[in-house]
Amino acid sequence: MPQIFHPSMNTISRVSIFGAVFFVMAAVGVGAAIVRSPYATEVGVVRVQPVPFSHQHHVGDVGIDCRYCHRSVETEAFAGLPSTDVCMDCHSVLWADSPMLEPVRESYRTGEPLAWNRVHDLPDYAYFNHAIHVRQGVACETCHGRVDEMPLMYREETLHMQWCLECHRNPEVFLRPSEDVFAFDWEPDESTPTGEELAALHGIESKTDCSTCHR
Amino acid sequence: MSPVSRSAILGLLLGLVLLPGCVQEMANQPRIDPLEPSAFFPDGSGARPQVPGTIARGQLYADNAATTGREDGEPVQTIPIEVSAGLLAEGRKQYGIYCDHCHGSAGYGDGMVVQRGFPHPPTYYSERLLNVPDGHLFAVITDGLGRMPGYKARIEPQDRWAIVAYVRALQLSQHADASELPADLRNELTATDE
Numbered sequence: 244m245p246q247i248f249h250p251s252m253n254t255i256s257r258v259s260i261f262g263a264v265f266f267v268m269a270a271v272g273v274g275a276a277i278v279r280s281p282y283a284t285e286v287g288v289v290r291v292q293p294v295p296f297s298h299q300h301h302v303g304d305v306g307i308d309c310r311y312c313h314r315s316v317e318t319e320a321f322a323g324l325p326s327t328d329v330c331m332d333c334h335s336v337l338w339a340d341s342p343m344l345e346p347v348r349e350s351y352r353t354g355e356p357l358a359w360n361r362v363h364d365l366p367d368y369a370y371f372n373h374a375i376h377v378r379q380g381v382a383c384e385t386c387h388g389r390v391d392e393m394p395l396m397y398r399e400e401t402l403h404m405q406w407c408l409e410c411h412r413n414p415e416v417f418l419r420p421s422e423d424v425f426a427f428d429w430e431p432d433e434s435t436p437t438g439e440e441l442a443a444l445h446g447i448e449s450k451t452d453c454s455t456c457h458r
Numbered sequence: 459m460s461p462v463s464r465s466a467i468l469g470l471l472l473g474l475v476l477l478p479g480c481v482q483e484m485a486n487q488p489r490i491d492p493l494e495p496s497a498f499f500p501d502g503s504g505a506r507p508q509v510p511g512t513i514a515r516g517q518l519y520a521d522n523a524a525t526t527g528r529e530d531g532e533p534v535q536t537i538p539i540e541v542s543a544g545l546l547a548e549g550r551k552q553y554g555i556y557c558d559h560c561h562g563s564a565g566y567g568d569g570m571v572v573q574r575g576f577p578h579p580p581t582y583y584s585e586r587l588l589n590v591p592d593g594h595l596f597a598v599i600t601d602g603l604g605r606m607p608g609y610k611a612r613i614e615p616q617d618r619w620a621i622v623a624y625v626r627a628l629q630l631s632q633h634a635d636a637s638e639l640p641a642d643l644r645n646e647l648t649a650t651d652e
Contacts, residue, residue: 274474305570308555313614321492332607337576356503358495364486 533593549624
């Protein structure tokens with residue numbers, strides 16, 4: 244009986260079988276990469292703002308405390324954003340003619356607030372609270388990265404549930420003494436209490452119930 | 459492969475690629491988050507100003523020296539609330555947040571913002587400022603003076619007194635005599651001198 248398939252078909256059929264497996268895996272891989280890419284997580288992505296406000300200048304160089312502008316970060320869920328008056332404390336005198344600051348002056352004249360575009364924004368079904376984290380010794384740097392080196396604000400972390408949980412399972416690893424919460428480039432030395440000691444001091448527990456964050 | 463099944467597969471793949479872009483309605487619920495714009499109010503702002511004639515919880519300020527810094531129209535001579543180590547610590551913290559970058563951490567008026575061209579505020583160690591009543595310092599923090607903005611809306615009266623106490627402590631620190639120190643600190647000082 245004559246052969247129906249040419250011997251080269253062996254190779255072709257192997258390639259196509261493995262190819263199909265490879266194709267499915269690649270599709271899954273690409274999908275996973277998209278979900279984790281800056282396109283979906285917004286990590287490292289800079290937003291267009293009405294004024295190109297630089298934390299590097301104001302925090303890193305000039306040394307203004309976070310709480311001068313984000314006033315409620317220690318006391319409320321929402322960290323707060325500065326009103327135009329706060330900018331005008333300094334910029335009514337300093338760089339008062341800078342074209343870059345024209346939107347600030349215009350907002351001050353008209354009373355129309357500056358519309359900052361949110362960089363971090365959790366979905367509404369997740370509840371986050373700054374006061375508890377800052378008071379229990381989780382530093383700005385741990386969640387927001389080196390803000391003092393950011394010419395423009397970007398997201399350092401994904402803010403995915405997985406990320407929250409990585410810390411909530413073992414919060415001790417990330418704790419600092421309260422006075423170092425606003426510091427950057429911080430390293431513990433011999434005199435700093437360990438994470439376990441701090442957790443015991445503040446009565447910190449691992450909080451992973453769904454209702455902690457979905458309430 | 460028939461054109462129908464090919465386009466079905468293509469459609470499926472396209473759907474897979476677009477899937478990560480799906481947005482849940484739950485992610486943006488019809489409530490106003492802090493500072494979120496709102497189409498409901500005519501000025502488009504979700505944050506509402508306080509209704510005239512009302513007092514927010516925690517903002518009932520009694521008309522006494524502790525909240526006005528004045529007595530019979532005159533600035534009070536000494537801090538009208540109890541000064542403790544806790545108050546001084548709070549004052550130090552508040553000073554670091556609100557004053558440090560202009561007045562400098564030691565109070566000589568040489569903070570970072572001044573080094574970048576902001577007008578030089580006076581040092582705390584002039585004869586005049588060493589002798590003004592405490593109520594005067596309180597009034598300057600409250601209402602501002604010259605180029606300095608007032609911080610009435612941002613710093614609670616209690617914390618303003620804390621800052622006054624801290625500034626007084628700074629003044630003392632720069633005009634203190636070594637013999638006034640407690641013995642152990644004096645020993646430390648002489649040890650470092652050698």
